[in-house]
Amino acid sequence: MTLRLGLMFSTTGSYAALGQSALAGALGAIEALGQRHGHVIAPVVADPGGDIAAYDRIARGLLESGVRHIVGAITSSSRKELIPLLERYGGLLWYPCPYEGFESNDHVVYLGASPNHHVVPVADWIAAQGLRQVYLVGSNYVWGWETLRLARECLVARGLDIVGERFVPLGAVTPDHIIDEIAEQRADCVVDSLIGPSNVSLLRGLDARRTSGADPVQVVSFNQTEADLDDIGTAANGLLAAGSFFEPDAGDDLRTAARRHAPNGRVSSFMATSHAAVEILFAAAQQAGTDDPAAVFRAATAAPVPTVMGDIAIDPVLRHAMLTPKLSIAEQGRFRIVQRADGPIPADPYMTGQPPTPTRASPDPWPNPRPNLRIVS
Amino acid sequence: MRSAPIHNFRGNTAIVLVRSPEIGARIKDRCDRLGVKSHVRSTDLDSDTAAIADILVIDIDTADDAMLPWPRGAAPVPVIGLIGSESPGRLAWALAQEIDAFLPVAGLGNLFSAMVIAHEIFARKADRAARDAEQARRRGGRLDVIRAVLSLMQDGRDEALALKQLRAMAMVEQISLEEAAVKLLHDRGLAGGKRA
Incomplete structure (x- = not known):
């Protein structure tokens, strides 16, 4: 049985580096499986180029041609674009990226980190460092909106002050006035949920401030990986990132995949997770004896599957992977892991592990909407 | 920007009134993951059981007034209606019950959204009722x-x-x-x- 597998990553466009890294992981896994089992997976590679409209067209073509499994999508916007098509054609998306949670669709397997894997440990770390004044900046779409909302909730609950919040259009350069505002508001910490050029320009702008004698600002990120760390250069030094995988943990399989398939030769969580996605999919299809998505999913959740990231268990109800979150600090283009969980932690995409809000005790939670700020005319 | 609505139901209790064991089991699994204790029943709801509920999930295809221990439209907790057949008669019953949120049986994966919406709509209804009572009192x-x-x-x-x-x-x-x-x-x- 040769399984036709759609690999749908934007390897061109504004977040191409992430797509290239993820694609390299999947191709590396297919190559490694080919060496052990023969030609078992036939990849169908498609590049939507970061154009949201292209996802529908390309995915439709793949699914109509008989592809039933896709490893792909980087942004949450693109994942949400694919879901209606997966529902219509009965396909299954193996999504390998960290995301903002609050979703569990019957046609998706969520293999990247959930907010309890990234936002919560970062909030704990910020509080433990004694930082006080946090500025939030994110890309202007669901990933940025929701991770910053969660960050605000978690940080306020830990007694920190939020001194500003701004969003930058996807693909745009972060404007100087945001970097000015971070200094004016005397932020000692910036939560950075930007991707692509917005992220690079923010970090370079803050670095320029630092070298000109401004007070240091700790930048934290839920999505910075080695995939585009080189693009930022030394401006990334000191950045703290949360993730389910960092390069120092990579074994031979991933290093080989990076060398052979990644344009920058680096291992990232995008690469490791895509590699693992292919391994799980192949093992489950073999177990199930079919590529039927429902049967493959059942097999994938029956027992933990060995992968380059270690054994991965998937919750059959919420369809998310158990992952071992880590925190790393960037130093001269490398990540140094500074904290890691003792073992795999179930995803909590609905953040039920956080303190609950009142329900019956508060029949009207908004008796009198009082904005924190008043418009002054 | 308005704050997020109530969206953490850990420690709550849900009563699930459905005939289909499959649907009941799927809702129970989801409730477990959301930290919500659930009791799945296929018979009438008595007032003792209703008293422990923070939310009620009900299959509007098979429900009728006699199953519920309160007058029509006066549920004391948020109610989620499961939509199966889409027949206008059943929808009319659900609307008369003033059900707070609807969830298609084919979309049980969105139970969380239905819970958030049901709580918010229920709270707004209670607030509106209190405002109406106050206005009536003042008119008097x-x-x-x-x-x-x-x-x-x-x-x-x-x-x-x-x-x-x-x-x-x-x-x-x-x-x-x-x-x-x-x-x-x-x-x-x-x-x-x-x-x-």
Whole structure:
């Protein structure tokens, strides 16, 4: 049985580096499986180029041609674009990226980190460092909106002050006035949920401030990986990132995949997770004896599957992977892991592990909407 | 920006009234993951069981008024209606019950959204009912306001000044205009002003 597998990553466009890294992981896994089992997976590679409209067209073509499994999508916007098509054609998306949670669709397997894997440990770390004044900046779409909302909730609950919040259009350069505002508001910490050029320009702008004698600002990120760390250069030094995988943990399989398939030769969580996605999919299809998505999913959740990231268990109800979150600090283009969980932690995409809000005790939670700020005319 | 609605239901209890064991099991699994304790039942809901519920999930294809221990439209907790057949008659029943949120049986994966919406709509309904009751109470106090104004006018004020003085009294006491009127009439031993 040769399984036709759609690999749908934007390897061109504004977040191409992430797509290239993820694609390299999947191709590396297919190559490694080919060496052990023969030609078992036939990849169908498609590049939507970061154009949201292209996802529908390309995915439709793949699914109509008989592809039933896709490893792909980087942004949450693109994942949400694919879901209606997966529902219509009965396909299954193996999504390998960290995301903002609050979703569990019957046609998706969520293999990247959930907010309890990234936002919560970062909030704990910020509080433990004694930082006080946090500025939030994110890309202007669901990933940025929701991770910053969660960050605000978690940080306020830990007694920190939020001194500003701004969003930058996807693909745009972060404007100087945001970097000015971070200094004016005397932020000692910036939560950075930007991707692509917005992220690079923010970090370079803050670095320029630092070298000109401004007070240091700790930048934290839920999505910075080695995939585009080189693009930022030394401006990334000191950045703290949360993730389910960092390069120092990579074994031979991933290093080989990076060398052979990644344009920058680096291992990232995008690469490791895509590699693992292919391994799980192949093992489950073999177990199930079919590529039927429902049967493959059942097999994938029956027992933990060995992968380059270690054994991965998937919750059959919420369809998310158990992952071992880590925190790393960037130093001269490398990540140094500074904290890691003792073992795999179930995803909590609905953040039920956080303190609950009142329900019956508060029949009207908004008796009198009082904005924190008043418009002054 | 408005804050997020209530969205963490850990520790809550859900009563699930459905005939289909498969649907019941799937809702129970999801409730478990959301930290919600669930009781799946296929029979009528008694008031003792209803008393422990924070939310009710009900299959509108198979439900009727007799299954619920409260008058139509007066559920004491948020209610989620599961939509199966889409027949107008069943939808009419659900609307008459003033069900707070709807969830297609084919979309049980969105139970969380239905819970968030049901809680929010239920809270708004309670708030609206309290506002309506307050307005009705105040409407009932209009005659006392007129009586109090007339009483104050006997001290030589015109009606505008008398009303202004009554307002000032209400503000000082931090009570409504109607309550101030009742108090004034009571203090002056006049008819009408029954103290609540």
